[in-house]
Amino acid sequence: MELVNPDDLRLVPGESMQAMFSLNPEDPGQVGLFVRAVSEIERANGDLGILQRAGLIRFDDVLLVVTMLKLQGPSEELFDIWWNYHGPSGKQDFRQMSEQDKLRIHFYSNQGKEFIVDAENGFRKFFAQLGEPLDKAPAWTDIEFHRAVRSFCAESYPKDRLWEMIEFSPESKSPGLKGAFTVDEYPGIIPAELKPFYEYVSDLGHCIKIIPSTNEAEASEGDPASQLLPAPVKTVLRCGVRWKAGHPVAPIPFIPGHGLAVPPDDVEL
Numbered sequence: 001m002e003l004v005n006p007d008d009l010r011l012v013p014g015e016s017m018q019a020m021f022s023l024n025p026e027d028p029g030q031v032g033l034f035v036r037a038v039s040e041i042e043r044a045n046g047d048l049g050i051l052q053r054a055g056l057i058r059f060d061d062v063l064l065v066v067t068m069l070k071l072q073g074p075s076e077e078l079f080d081i082w083w084n085y086h087g088p089s090g091k092q093d094f095r096q097m098s099e100q101d102k103l104r105i106h107f108y109s110n111q112g113k114e115f116i117v118d119a120e121n122g123f124r125k126f127f128a129q130l131g132e133p134l135d136k137a138p139a140w141t142d143i144e145f146h147r148a149v150r151s152f153c154a155e156s157y158p159k160d161r162l163w164e165m166i167e168f169s170p171e172s173k174s175p176g177l178k179g180a181f182t183v184d185e186y187p188g189i190i191p192a193e194l195k196p197f198y199e200y201v202s203d204l205g206h207c208i209k210i211i212p213s214t215n216e217a218e219a220s221e222g223d224p225a226s227q228l229l230p231a232p233v234k235t236v237l238r239c240g241v242r243w244k245a246g247h248p249v250a251p252i253p254f255i256p257g258h259g260l261a262v263p264p265d266d267v268e269l
Contacts, residue, residue, distance in 0.1 A: 001093045003029060011036035011108045016069075016079035018093075021104075031096050035069065035079045036108040048072070050105065052122040055166025056130060058182070062140045062148035065094075065130065067123055068163055069105065078159040084145045085134045094134075098127040126168045132269055133181070133200075181206065187268070190233060194241070197248060201230045204262075205269040208236040211247055212254040219244060229254065232266035 004019040011017070016035040022028070041048065049072030057064045065083040070076070084090050103121040107114050140148075156162045183190060183198035186206050190198060197209040207230035211219045219227040224247040231252050241248035253261040 013038045032104045034106045037077045054126045054168040059148045059152045086139045206233045210250040213251045214254045234266040235262045
């Protein structure tokens with residue numbers, strides 16, 4: 001990742017990027033985010049209400065990592081920043097993001113740097129869990145990465161739609177990595193009727209989304225899809241399923257505050 005002097009940067013409206021910067025000559029450097037809003041930002045008591053969200057999405061044979069910032073309030077605006085694991089310093093950059101406690105966000109205008117917001121690095125957990133799916137995937141070139149980003153954005157913009165597509169936020173119990181693997185890449189056999197409910201989840205691995213039998217009453221009273229939770233494929237296949245309104249129900253206990261009670265040995269990452 002490029003080392004920059006934040007005072008020398010100039011960004012065009014709507015541009016956002018990541019880069020390394022140093023606070024002093026002895027500082028080894030840290031990752032910062034650099035953004036320029038399209039409209040003028042109104043700072044209410046210095047609080048911009050910045051939300052963070054991230055996702056891992058497969059596009060063709062490239063795994064795209066995106067982090068997003070959302071400014072709330074009168075000047076609501078979205079920024080998307082893309083990360084290349086197989087770039088010149090990609091693995092180092094990902095490790096830095098998984099270890100860095102704070103995240104400094106630099107805001108720019110036509111006159112250059114305007115102000116800085118120091119935030120908690122809500123992306124730490126997300127980056128810490130990316131190593132395994134990224135290392136398992138075939139490597140790609142810089143050209144393939146940038147082509148994939150352009151093509152995916154052409155299909156997925158505007159940015160508010162992209163914001164809704166990606167799943168990880170600092171409050172998430174699981175990043176829910178989208179598209180890290182497909183159902184056809186599962187190293188076993190999944191019955192055809194369960195394949196539409198397949199999902200890869202970072203801390204649970206290969207999963208089938210099911211309605212836990214303890215939540216069946218809630219599923220009957222409302223939308224059954226809202227009660228779907230990912231459970232390891234091994235657990236689902238061993239327990240078996242029955243069907244309710246086209247959705248699989250499995251006798252897997254759900255414990256409020258803890259999630260599904262599944263054996264750790266069933267997790268396949």
